[in-house]
Amino acid sequence: MANPILQIKNASITFGDFKAVKNVSTTVYDNEIRFLIGPNGAGKTTLLDAICGKNKLSSGNIVYYNDGQEYNLPKIKENKIVNIGVGRKFQAPSVFSGITIYENMELAAVTNRGLMASIGNKLPAEIRERIDEQLQFIGLYELRNEYPTVLSHGQKQWLEIGMLCVSKPRLMLLDEPVAGMGRRETQRTAELLKIIQKECAVIVVEHDMQFVREVASWVTVLHDGEILCEGTMDEVQNNQQVIDVYLGRGGE
């Protein structure tokens, strides 16, 4: 396989007395679509939160590689993590409702997000093109001057994914990207992921098994904060342990 982009080393996360993630280690490679699956409360979202800096690790480390450099993510501030190429989409769609859809994209697309750069107004033609392209792809081009309040739940999800894409991350963390989407939209998201995959690695938390089957290159199953097993979708599906604790109980 290609180069590793993210290494989680013996990561544990505790909230008070509760151990949400216990000693998890895994490596994500470039151009991979990694799925985290597992029952509710397995620690999937918590793990994503730890990668992007929202939660603190109680022990272990998360290392991120980009451009030949090595970053210890737990030591870096959230916004800096984004600026070195790790993008995050949250479970509940969260976009900026006070500015237009185009402006939402603009904020995500600009490369220098410092104060001074924001007072200067220039938006390079290259970025503008990228935004237009992305808007067209997610089907929001016609709505670009509307405010996000007019969007449906699924459209908001897309807008958020679109915002992630234009920011050109190296590693993308998606939390339930197809929740609230219809079949057709889900399909389109799958296509989108395939395109994204060419340029970066993606970690997805998802419950929609069909979607997982369609796009996953590698699947990690979490249960009670621990890794139950890892492998391709087929391997995971046939793993007895997984069937017992997850698929069996879920009664799919």
Next chain:
Amino acid sequence: MLNETKAGKFRIQGNTILVTIIFIFLTAAPFFMSSFRMNMFGKYMCFALIAIGIDMIWGYAGILSLGHGVYFGLGAYCMAMHLKLEASGGALPDFMAWSAMEKLPGFWKPFESTAFTLLAVVLVPVTVAAIIGSLTFLNRIRGVYFSILSQALAYALATFMIGRQEYFGGSNGLTNFSTIFGCPIQSTQTKIILFYCTLAALILAYVGCRFLVKRRIGRVLIAVRDAENRARFTGYSPAVYKVFVYCLSAALAGIAGALYVPQVGIISPTDINISPSIEMVIWVAVGGKGTLVGPVLGALVVNFLKSLISEQFPAFWQFFMGGVFILVVLFLPGGLVSIKEIPAKIKARKLKKEE
């Protein structure tokens, strides 16, 4: 470049017309108002200046400060110290004498210099704001918690000023000035000059802030207001933007304070305490937060009405003011500038009912 939607275009133009009317009215004011009324409008313009600053942090960045009296006060006290030294002409300011002070305290000395004073008027509030702001915003104190904290700040400063009579004149504050930069403060000419200075400051502040909010920074601020964490995970540092805009509003409040003192002739801890600080926020709410013309309109209208009504019905103006705040926030969340949208809203509601 982009086709603006009809609604957007219409709204912007409405506000532009409104602000032009306001500024033309103010420019013309000295020609038809008595010097007393003009002086009062001078004071209201200082308030409008503060209101713009508060709107920048509240309307755009979502930080509700209930302690902006602090920055207003710091600017005002800096100016007042200079004027007081000018008035006492080398002697010890009167209040120090009767507080049994024997010589001028060291930190008063630099205020003899005009240039230092003018700098201090901006820099003192900004420095304090930068310290308070970076502490609280980096520690992610937000929303109500910040509001209450800022309130505590106003209260603490006012109490402190009252307690240090020998340095700041106590509850009397600083008053009884004679000249400003050599011009007699009571003369009508000086008042006119001050009026136009204030107007110029107000216009500059308006144009400057408008420039900012039209830039990307304006959109970042709105983003921080609407979804601070999302902005953080889009790669922006909310604290940096917040501290910047907080300092900006502190600077505006400081300048407003400095212009207020020579026009009103007094600054006392009463004017920087909690009640006036909340009133500042109310001007913005009444005028319409999130637009720049709103706070200007709000500050002018609310204060003009307050003066007018307290002249006509001294015993009942509180009823009126309280009533206005309640009605505006309840039924006109967009403030006075959103009045023009009401017919559309009623229509929409009717349509909904018919459906």
Next chain:
Amino acid sequence: MKKRDLWKKILSVAMVGALSMSVMGCSGGAMGEATESSTETTESSEAEESSEVTGTEESTASGDTVKVGILHSQSGTMAMAEKPMIEATQMAIDEINEAGGILGKQIEFVLEDGASDAAIFAEKATKLLTNDKVATIFGCWTSASRKAVLPVVEGNNGLLWYPVQYEGLESSHNIMYTAPCPNQQAIPAMDYLMENYKGEDGVLKVFLFGSDYVYPRTTNTIIKEMQAEYGFEIVGEEYIPLGYTDCSTVITKIQQTQPDVIINTINGDSNVSFFKQYKDAGLSPDKIQTMSFSCYEEDIRGMGAEYAEGHLFAWNYFQSVDTEASKAFTEKFKSIYGEEKVTGDPVVNAYEGVYLWKAAVEKAGTFDVEAVITACESGEVECETPEGLITIAAGTTHHVLQKVLVGECDAEGQIQTLWETEDRVEPDPWLTEYAWASKLTTDSE
């Protein structure tokens, strides 16, 4: 689209017009005033003065009435103190009007609300002088409000009658003080305490306790300056913010230091907290006496007489003063404003201010401010008041000659006189007669 904009613009111009019309009220405009005054200054100063004089004469006393301003807080924290002042002033005006007015003119008053905010006081004073062109203003309570109004009356050549006892060290050409300055209240009261409240060791131990405010602080500074000369000992000095409701900590400090007397210069609401909590702590006047300078019958009524009973108060007038004039005044005040009302020194000061002004105007023969002030400075302006004969001292101090009383509160909330000065005390706001006070006054202009 363009047409609509045009209409909007026309509409807006009309709006500006309407707005400006409503604001204008009077003609001229500040610009006009400015050019006027600049031409005036080129003329001789004498001419300017005379033109100004005629100007005020015309506007203040046009027709059959003369306008005066009443400027007190009707809202905010000071409203409770200042309300009786408004009532007393109005009562005096009504009486004078019934008796035929001043120089044949009826007094018409303009009432303004200072809203317990010094800046508003300044604004309203300017309004009264420049817009309403009043002949004089009666008003202010707090030092802050007086200090704020001072430059306004001086700048606009107005006249303020200030009715509340205050810290002294001030005299303005344009203010008349009908209330005592420290040498007419605090200093004689200290004399009284020195005579009667020395401790067993022959030394008077004093605890200074007041609101965090200019009057208490300055009064206490004066008392501290007296220390060397008088030989009393100051064992503590504490201030609480205005409106503070918890005095228990200060009371602990009082118990710790065991003074003979507490000099109480608390203002307003906090007095109630202090006296209530003083009693709660198991203290009483026979254990540690208090002497209050800023608490009168009205405050006692507001807290309940049981808390103030036995405590000492120093004023120039008590409601209990047993003269015909005093009784008649109190009776009349009650009959107008309600049986539960009480009078007291500040109320009487507000009342007599109007009469002193009347006397001064009648002596001057005109409402002109300069002439009235000159009359006042002659030392011949006086009138009979509930507290006896009151005279404005000759010279430029602008204070009145009055007696000083020390009294003790009884179970009914009435302060009964224990001691009084033999004669009326000459006002000495700058304490020039007192050698120990030299430090306080050296820097004055």
Next chain:
Amino acid sequence: MDLLLMQLFNSLSVSSILLLAALGLAITFGLMGVINMAHGELIMIGAYTTYVVQNIWKSVFPESLFDGYFIASIFISFLVTAGIGVLLERGIIRHLYGRALDSLLVTWGISLVLQQLVRSIFGPTNVSVACPSFLDKNIEVIGMFSMSYKRLFILALVIICCILIGLLMYRTRQGRNIRAAMQNRPMAASLGVNTARCDALTFAIGSGFAGVAGCAIALLGPIGPTIGQSYIVDTFMAVVVGGVGRIVGCITGSAIIGMGGPIFEFFTTASLGKVLIFIVVIIILQFCPKGIFSISNRVLDE
């Protein structure tokens, strides 16, 4: 020694008064998210109710029963302010749920109106309440240290109120409904809880406790139209620093401010003490941005 005890007792007493005033606020602010700036005015109305009850009682009952007025006025004050609370909630506050900062401004307007209303009815001057004779005593403990019955009574009153609130919220069906409605309105509604009634009830209870507080402070301080203002800032500080939404937070906050204030004051001056305690509050907030006892959740942006 006796001074130390005295000062401790003072601090305890100040804390108890603050807690009494803050309890109602903890309910309206903590449970409903309404920042009620008019809370101080409700306290003031409670105090005025005591005054009115006293006057009516005097004219109706014989002199010997006079002391009973105070006990009656505690309940009547509760009912009166709770009634005003219901009116406010139904008339105004209910339009403001979820708009915490707007509720702050509106209730500020309400406070202006209530102040002026009281001033118009009772006049701007203070009124006085006679202390019932059974409270007008002291217990001498040692040396100069004596505890006044009033302060002990207020302490007891606070404890009773805390227990009552605890029982009400955690032991009764109504309390469960209220908590359910406050946490998840649609869910509670779909389970058959009348949320509108819960809102009104909660606000009424919070306002009612303001009335009780007013009744208590009438014993120690002045009664005038503006007294609400002297309590509102401290009470907000207490609620916020302790952490919104929990009674224990409210108790802690009141203790910090109530104990800290007099202690600082004892060693410095009243003004400086006040400034210092506020600085302490600001510092505490730096470390616990949501108060000492805060409830965390997973929502990204509220």
